[in-house]
Amino acid sequence: MKRNPRRAYDREGREIAPPTIGSLREQGETTAAVFCHARECGHSAVISTDRFPADMPFPDIALHLRCSGCGAREVVVMKDMAAYYARCTSGVGTAVGLPPSYRVIGRDLPWPDEAPRTA
Numbered sequence: 001m002k003r004n005p006r007r008a009y010d011r012e013g014r015e016i017a018p019p020t021i022g023s024l025r026e027q028g029e030t031t032a033a034v035f036c037h038a039r040e041c042g043h044s045a046v047i048s049t050d051r052f053p054a055d056m057p058f059p060d061i062a063l064h065l066r067c068s069g070c071g072a073r074e075v076v077v078m079k080d081m082a083a084y085y086a087r088c089t090s091g092v093g094t095a096v097g098l099p100p101s102y103r104v105i106g107r108d109l110p111w112p113d114e115a116p117r118t119a
């Protein structure tokens, strides 16, 4: 049986159900880290998951994206670890803040397919 590259499988080859965007939202996860796998591109970005439906499997966000650096569709979506660590450590002694360069597309920056918002 052909395997879906965006799914994990257990030892018997059964598909492990991925988390949905909605289930991650309930855990405070509203962003995703996106990496372009096209050769020699290496572009990465953090995106908001707000525009995607709650019942969509998280890894399938990649099907709806195109690299804003090179235009390739070979993108991989992963957990936004910077936001995750910042959230985990907020309110404790040595909180890990978000880096100054942290910008979320769809929140801090417009989606490339949307006209810049005029206030």
Ligand SMILES: [Zn+2]
Residues within 6 Å of the ligand: 036, 037, 038, 041, 042, 043, 067, 068, 069, 070, 071, 072
């Ligand atoms: Zn690219």
